[in-house]
Amino acid sequence: MIGHQEWQPGKIDPAFAMDDFRTWVRPRLHSHRVTTGHTLWGIARRYATESANLRRLNPWITDDLILPGQWVRYR
Numbered sequence: 740m741i742g743h744q745e746w747q748p749g750k751i752d753p754a755f756a757m758d759d760f761r762t763w764v765r766p767r768l769h770s771h772r773v774t775t776g777h778t779l780w781g782i783a784r785r786y787a788t789e790s791a792n793l794r795r796l797n798p799w800i801t802d803d804l805i806l807p808g809q810w811v812r813y814r
Contacts, residue, residue, distance in 0.1 A: 766814045767814070768796070768812050768813070768814060769786075769812070769813055769814070770810045770811065770812055770813075771785075771786070771810070771811045771812075771813060772808070772809075772810055773805045773806065773807055773808065773809045773810070773811060774807050775807050777805065777807075778803070778805070779793055779794075779800065779803045779805055779811070780803070782805075782811055782813070783813075786813045788813055788814065790803065792813070792814070793811060793812075793813060796812045796813065796814070797811055797812055
């Protein structure tokens with residue numbers, strides 16, 4: 740066939756390169772249990788992210804209000 744390349748052992752197909760593989764894998768979500776004194780900003784800082792990202796992952800958060808016992812998801 741014209742334009743068709745056969746797979747050869749030991750040859751890496753550029754369609755399956757490592758850089759492309761990272762786009763297929765969905766980042767794993769982690770959870771943080773809120774305790775007294777925690778703030779959304781503090782949780783974001785602890786996990787090297789922004790409070791806007793936490794709000795996006797946790798749509799139930801409004802006006803940065805979180806209560807002890809709640810779980811906050813982060814990546």
